[in-house]
Amino acid sequence: xxxxxxxxxxxxxxxxxxxxxxxxxxxxxxxxxxxxxxxxxxxxxxxxxxxxxxxxxxxxxxxxxxxxxxxxxxxxxxxxxxxxxxxxxxxxxxxxxxxxxxxxxxxxxxxxxxxxxxxxxxxxxxxxxxxxxxxxxxxxxxxxxxxxxxxxxxxxxxxxxxxxxxxxxxxxxxxxxxxxxxxxxxxxxxxxxxxxxxxxxxxxxxxxxxxxxxxxxxxxxxxxxxxxxxxxxxxxxxxxxxxxxxxxxxxxxxxxxxxxxxxxxxxxxxxxxxxxxxx
Amino acid sequence: xxxxxxxxxxxxxxxxxxxxxxxxxxxxxxxxxxxxxxxxxxxxxxxxxxxxxxxxxxxxxxxxxxxxxxxxxxxxxxxxxxxxxxxxxxxxxxxxxxxxxxxxxxxxxxxxxxxxxxxxxxxxxxxxxxxxxxxxxxxxxxxxxxxxxxxxxxxxxxxxxxxxxxxxxxxxxxxxxxxxxxxxxxxxxxxxxxxxxxxxxxxxxxxxxxxxxxxxxxxxxxxxxxxxxxxxxxxxxxxxxxxxxxxxxxxxxxxxxxxxxxxxxxxxxxxxxxxxxxxxxxxxxxxxxxxxxxxxxxxxxxxxxxxxxxxxxxxxxxxxxxxxxxxxxxxxxxxxxxxxxxxxxxxxxxxxxxxxx
Ligand SMILES: Nc1ncnc2c1ncn2[C@@H]1O[C@H](COP(=O)(O)OP(=O)(O)O)[C@@H](O)[C@H]1O
Ligand SMILES: [Mg+2]
Numbered sequence: 001x002x003x004x005x006x007x008x009x010x011x012x013x014x015x016x017x018x019x020x021x022x023x024x025x026x027x028x029x030x031x032x033x034x035x036x037x038x039x040x041x042x043x044x045x046x047x048x049x050x051x052x053x054x055x056x057x058x059x060x061x062x063x064x065x066x067x068x069x070x071x072x073x074x075x076x077x078x079x080x081x082x083x084x085x086x087x088x089x090x091x092x093x094x095x096x097x098x099x100x101x102x103x104x105x106x107x108x109x110x111x112x113x114x115x116x117x118x119x120x121x122x123x124x125x126x127x128x129x130x131x132x133x134x135x136x137x138x139x140x141x142x143x144x145x146x147x148x149x150x151x152x153x154x155x156x157x158x159x160x161x162x163x164x165x166x167x168x169x170x171x172x173x174x175x176x177x178x179x180x181x182x183x184x185x186x187x188x189x190x191x192x193x194x195x196x197x198x199x200x201x202x203x204x205x206x207x208x209x210x211x212x213x214x215x216x217x218x219x220x221x222x223x224x225x226x227x228x229x230x231x232x233x234x235x236x237x238x239x240x241x242x243x244x245x246x247x248x249x250x251x252x253x254x255x256x257x258x259x260x261x262x263x264x265x266x267x268x269x270x271x272x273x274x275x276x277x278x279x
Numbered sequence: 280x281x282x283x284x285x286x287x288x289x290x291x292x293x294x295x296x297x298x299x300x301x302x303x304x305x306x307x308x309x310x311x312x313x314x315x316x317x318x319x320x321x322x323x324x325x326x327x328x329x330x331x332x333x334x335x336x337x338x339x340x341x342x343x344x345x346x347x348x349x350x351x352x353x354x355x356x357x358x359x360x361x362x363x364x365x366x367x368x369x370x371x372x373x374x375x376x377x378x379x380x381x382x383x384x385x386x387x388x389x390x391x392x393x394x395x396x397x398x399x400x401x402x403x404x405x406x407x408x409x410x411x412x413x414x415x416x417x418x419x420x421x422x423x424x425x426x427x428x429x430x431x432x433x434x435x436x437x438x439x440x441x442x443x444x445x446x447x448x449x450x451x452x453x454x455x456x457x458x459x460x461x462x463x464x465x466x467x468x469x470x471x472x473x474x475x476x477x478x479x480x481x482x483x484x485x486x487x488x489x490x491x492x493x494x495x496x497x498x499x500x501x502x503x504x505x506x507x508x509x510x511x512x513x514x515x516x517x518x519x520x521x522x523x524x525x526x527x528x529x530x531x532x533x534x535x536x537x538x539x540x541x542x543x544x545x546x547x548x549x550x551x552x553x554x555x556x557x558x559x560x561x562x563x564x565x566x567x568x569x570x571x572x573x574x575x576x577x578x579x580x581x582x583x584x585x586x587x588x589x590x591x592x593x594x595x596x597x598x599x600x601x602x603x604x605x606x607x608x609x610x611x612x613x614x615x616x617x618x619x620x621x622x623x624x625x626x627x628x629x630x631x632x633x634x635x636x
Pocket of ligand 2: 323
């Protein structure tokens with residue numbers, strides 16, 4: 001018997017333009033950049049990486065990056081999950097308006113949005129004024145240049161990337177499934193836990209991966225909302241190249257950032273598969 | 280008399296300005312199998328959803344087992360539903376689908392496992408227990424949906440056209456199986472269908488629905504042989520019909536003058552009413568001797584139907600005469616040749632002509 005050879009599905013050739021484009025303008029420069037992180041004057045070396053990891057400051061930067069990305073993802077999930085249902089279950093004009101409200105902001109540049117949030121988060125900004133007039137805060141508080149302000153601003157910018165994938169799976173759920181569960185004696189909470197939540201998990205996972213990878217790598221938003229006293233991996237990459245002119249440090253930092261991002265994406269992929277199998 | 284187990288009284292439902300259910304009354308006895316039969320769009324699913332608690336009626340009450348459940352949410356009603364598209368949970372296996380209702384009621388684990396095994400066995404799906412429901416055929420999905428609904432032993436089972444997606448051969452098998460299963464379990468069931476043969480063969484009683492009302496609620500033989508309205512007559516089974524005018528009325532019988540002669544029929548219509556006489560095809564005899572009503576009409580076609588022959592006659596404008604016979608008598612039956620037909624006045628029904636569907 002001949003060994004069966006793994007054949008490539010001919011349909012995969014349709015992805016050729018995309019793959020070629022990405023290889024040329026993304027992968028190639030990226031490899032060249034990363035190579036600098038591990039290439040010294042005497043060839044291959046892990047010395048830059050080792051010295052990067054031996055510096056406690058850099059560990060603080062990694063912690064900052066992961067903490068902000070995790071918080072942004074959680075905020076987006078808490079706001080985005082119910083919004084996706086509102087979007088999927090509304091109809092007519094309500095749905096059109098909601099969809100426009102979620103998609104149109106994508107056409108406003110990140111810089112513009114970040115500056116807008118600067119105005120919102122200032123000590124005399126509208127958020128502070130609102131909280132004081134509602135009596136929640138005793139006196140005006142500056143959220144600009146704080147972690148809270150950064151998370152709020154970034155969550156706002158990345159929210160559509162959480163809502164849209166969840167919306168796309170909610171739309172496909174047959175409403176009769178929840179009705180069938182109800183006639184079998186399931187309370188609304190039980191219905192949500194056993195039927196709706198598991199069926200929306202693929203969308204949740206996609207949204208989490210989008211928002212986490214976007215926020216782990218964001219540069220403009222932290223630059224404008226928290227300033228350079230607070231460093232994340234992405235702002236450190238920028239500083240290394242632009243201000244410190246330290247290409248070695250920049251490349252090493254970029255490598256660490258990339259490894260973290262890839263770990264999250266691959267990890268979620270594995271998780272999704274496992275959920276898909278057990279569910 | 281045994282009191283009704285399920286009672287629907289004065290149920291009404293509007294969607295916008297459209298009246299979808301109009302003052303519907305229906306009583307179902309314990310362990311009875313009642314069909315809601317009617318054309319698509321007549322409100323069958325709407326009525327079923329009101330009973331299940333998935334839709335609130337605009338008027339009327341629903342009582343089950345001596346309790347008013349009109350405002351009770353579906354998860355407290357104890358009513359099982361087999362949906363038209365089955366609505367199986369796609370992310371669960373066959374066994375998990377069947378276990379769902381018991382788990383939702385926090386039944387002990389052992390009891391759940393026993394019920395799942397028992398009901399999968401009853402619908403002949405035991406060997407598929409660990410399969411994903413996505414991998415099942417239509418007939419298998421239908422069995423799982425029935426097992427899932429029955430596993431919690433609901434007080435009432437509702438089925439919304441459960442066989443409509445199956446091919447005919449499989450449908451007939453499933454009809455017999457389901458009927459037997461529900462009888463074994465003494466399940467009270469309300470069954471929705473637009474298929475008259477299905478309703479006639481499966482039901483203890485049939486509620487024939489038309490445009491949001493129940494036109495007749497009776498056992499299959501009565502619905503077939505004594506349809507209450509022209510609509511029921513036309514919807515359930517074939518019939519011959521000859522139009523005319525009532526010329527005499529006495530008690531339960533009328534005499535119609537038709538272009539084919541005078542015909543006597545059961546009915547209570549006033550003299551002068553434009554009406555038609557309807558007779559089921561198997562109640563007309565080829566030749567004389569079938570009863571006091573006699574006709575002579577030219578034969579048009581003979582249609583062979585396996586167990587019986589169907590003969591179509593030229594009856595004139597707007598009328599039709601169809602006769603069914605198990606075998607043809609030794610008459611010369613050539614198309615175009617006049618044939619003598621006869622039927623008993625008791626087998627003929629008179630309906631006012633405006634009631635013709
Ligand atoms: N949610 C709804 N909104 C508006 N009209 C509806 C709705 N559900 C059903 N209808 C209308 O009510 C009528 C009866 O529907 P239905 O009960 O599904 O009929 P059946 O099950 O007998 O085919 C139909 O004309 C249908 O278009
Ligand atoms: Mg229907």
